[in-house]
Amino acid sequence: MVCLIGIDIGTSNTKILIIDDSGKLVAKASGGYPISSPRPGYAEQDPEWWWYAVKASIKEALKSSPVDPSEISAIGLSGQMHGTVLLGKDCIPLRPAIIWTDKRSSSQCMEFYEKIGREKVLDIVCNPITLGFMGPSLLWVDENEPSIFNETFKVLLPKDYVRFKLTGSFATDTSDASATLLFDVKRREWSHYLFSQLGIPPEIFVKVFESTEVTGEISAEGSESTGLPRGIPVVAGGGDSPVGAVGCGAIKAGVVSSNIGTGGQTFITLDGFKVDPEYRIHTFCHAVPGKWYLQGAILSAGLSLRWFRDNFAHLEKSVGALCNIDPYDLLSKEAELAEPGCKGLIFLPYLIGERSPHMDPNARGGFFGLTFEHGRAHLIRAVMEGVVYALRSCLEIFNELEIKTEKVIARGGGSRSSLWRQIQADIFNAEVVKTEVEEEAAFGAALLAGMGVGVYRDLEEASEKTIRIVSSESPNEERVKIYEKYYSKVYRNLYPSLRNYWTEVDFREQ
Numbered sequence: 001m002v003c004l005i006g007i008d009i010g011t012s013n014t015k016i017l018i019i020d021d022s023g024k025l026v027a028k029a030s031g032g033y034p035i036s037s038p039r040p041g042y043a044e045q046d047p048e049w050w051w052y053a054v055k056a057s058i059k060e061a062l063k064s065s066p067v068d069p070s071e072i073s074a075i076g077l078s079g080q081m082h083g084t085v086l087l088g089k090d091c092i093p094l095r096p097a098i099i100w101t102d103k104r105s106s107s108q109c110m111e112f113y114e115k116i117g118r119e120k121v122l123d124i125v126c127n128p129i130t131l132g133f134m135g136p137s138l139l140w141v142d143e144n145e146p147s148i149f150n151e152t153f154k155v156l157l158p159k160d161y162v163r164f165k166l167t168g169s170f171a172t173d174t175s176d177a178s179a180t181l182l183f184d185v186k187r188r189e190w191s192h193y194l195f196s197q198l199g200i201p202p203e204i205f206v207k208v209f210e211s212t213e214v215t216g217e218i219s220a221e222g223s224e225s226t227g228l229p230r231g232i233p234v235v236a237g238g239g240d241s242p243v244g245a246v247g248c249g250a251i252k253a254g255v256v257s258s259n260i261g262t263g264g265q266t267f268i269t270l271d272g273f274k275v276d277p278e279y280r281i282h283t284f285c286h287a288v289p290g291k292w293y294l295q296g297a298i299l300s301a302g303l304s305l306r307w308f309r310d311n312f313a314h315l316e317k318s319v320g321a322l323c324n325i326d327p328y329d330l331l332s333k334e335a336e337l338a339e340p341g342c343k344g345l346i347f348l349p350y351l352i353g354e355r356s357p358h359m360d361p362n363a364r365g366g367f368f369g370l371t372f373e374h375g376r377a378h379l380i381r382a383v384m385e386g387v388v389y390a391l392r393s394c395l396e397i398f399n400e401l402e403i404k405t406e407k408v409i410a411r412g413g414g415s416r417s418s419l420w421r422q423i424q425a426d427i428f429n430a431e432v433v434k435t436e437v438e439e440e441a442a443f444g445a446a447l448l449a450g451m452g453v454g455v456y457r458d459l460e461e462a463s464e465k466t467i468r469i470v471s472s473e474s475p476n477e478e479r480v481k482i483y484e485k486y487y488s489k490v491y492r493n494l495y496p497s498l499r500n501y502w503t504e505v506d507f508r509e510q
Contacts, residue, residue: 003019007075007445023466031054078442125194142199174211214236237448241259247441248440255406258432305384308383336377358499415434
C-alpha cells in the first residue's frame with residue numbers, strides 16, 4: 001500500500017493525516033496548544049509547542065494505523081501563515097514566534113510604506129502591508145529587540161520550523177513566502193530590493209521551492225523523535241489557505257473555497273497573475289505550481305462563534321463534555337429556531353479588527369438592531385450570518401475584478417454545520433458543496449506530497465482520485481431576497497458609518 005502523511009500546523013492545534021493513494025483515511029491524530037498574549041494586542045507561540053504536538057500526534061497516528069511505517073511514501077506540510085520564527089546560530093528559537101493575529105506592528109506598517117512607497121509596494125508584494133505579517137514583525141523586532149534581531153541566523157515560517165526539526169534542512173515554498181510581504185509575488189522569489197530598503201539581511205532567509213518539490217528527508221533525529229523511518233521524502237508544502245484549497249479541490253479557475261475556520265477566507269484560483277489595485281484583498285502564489293490566487297481574509301470567523309460559546313454557552317460546554325457532543329452542534333441547533341435575517345439583527349464580526357476588505361485594525365464588532373423581540377437563538381444565528389456577510393463582501397471584490405465564480409466549496413470547522421452551509425448558499429446565492437474530508441489543509445499537504453514523489457501525475461489527477469463531494473446546499477429564493485435586503489441596505493453600510501468612532505473607544509488607551 002502507498003501511504004502519504006499530511007501535517008498541518010494550525011493556530012490552535014496540529015492535525016496529522018495518513019491516507020492511501022485513493023484518499024482513504026488510514027489514521028489521524030491532533031494536538032493542541034495555546035496562544036500567549038503577554039501584552040494587549042500581542043499574539044505569540046513557542047515553536048516548541050508546535051514540535052511537541054507534531055511529535056506526539058505522529059506517534060499516535062502511527063500507533064493507530066494498520067499500515068507499516070515503511071509504506072509511507074512522502075510527507076507534506078501545511079501551516080498557519082505569516083508567522084515569524086527567529087533562530088540563533090544554535091538553531092534554537094531566540095524568542096516566541098510572532099503569529100498572524102498579532103497587532104503590535106502598526107508603526108512598522110507605516111514605516112514600510114514610507115520606505116518603499118505605496119506604488120512600489122503594490123508592484124512587488126501586491127498586497128497591503130498588514131499587522132501580523134512577517135515583514136512588519138521583523139521590523140518591530142529590529143526596533144524593539146535589536147539584540148535578538150542581530151543574533152538571528154535564520155527566519156522561518158511556522159511550518160518550516162517543523163520541517164527543520166523533521167529533516168534538518170532549511171526551506172520554504174512560494175505560497176507561504178508570498179504572504180510574508182518580503183516576496184516578489186509576480187516573479188515568485190524573495191525581493192532583495194525590499195531587503196536592502198528595509199535594512200533586513202537577505203542571508204537570514206531560506207531557499208524557496210514550489211509546493212510539490214522535495215526539500216529534504218526525515219533525518220536520524222527526526223526519526224528518533226517521531227517514530228517515522230529515516231529517509232522519507234518531505235515536500236515543500238505551503239500555507240494553510242492554499243493547501244486547504246488543494247485539499248478540497250479548489251485548484252481551477254472559477255472554483256471558490258469559502259473557509260470558516262478561526263479566521264475566514266474566500267479563495268479563488270488564478271491561471272494568470274492579477275492584483276486588486278485598491279489593496280482590499282490579497283494576491284498570493286498558489287500551492288499549485290505556476291498559479292496564483294486571490295483571497296479575501298476576515299479575522300474573526302469561527303472565532304466569533306467561539307467568543308459566543310465561551311462567554312454565553314457554559315451550559316452547552318458542560319453538556320457537551322458530559323455527553324460527548326460538540327457544543328457548536330448544540331448552538332447550531334438552537335440557531336435553527338431563529339428565522340433567516342433574525343428580524344433585522346445584524347452582527348459585525350470585527351472582534352480583533354478586520355482585514356478584507358477594510359484593512360482596519362481599529363474596527364470593532366457588535367450587534368445592530370437589537371430589540372425585545374430577540375432571544376438567544378437570534379444572537380447565535382446573527383453571529384453565523386454576520387460572518388457570511390463579511391465573506392460575501394470579499395466575494396464581491398472578485399466580481400468587481402471580473403473574475404467568474406462557478407462553484408463554492410465550503411471548508412473549515414464551519415462547514416460541519418449544515419445550517420452554516422445553507423446560510424452561505426443563501427447569502428452568496430450559489431450552490432455550496434462540501435467534500436468528505438474536513439481536515440483539508442492536512443489532506444492537501446498529503447496530496448502535494450504524493451505529487452512530489454510521483455504518486456500522482458499532477459494535482460488534477462490527485463483531486464479526481466481522492467476528493468469526493470458529500471453534500472450540497474442550494475440557495476432558497478425567499479431567503480436570498482431576505483439576505484440581499486439586509487446585506488445591501490444595512491450590513492455593507494455599517495462599517496463606513498461607524499469607522500470614525502472605534503478609535504474613540506479603544507480599550508488599549510484606557
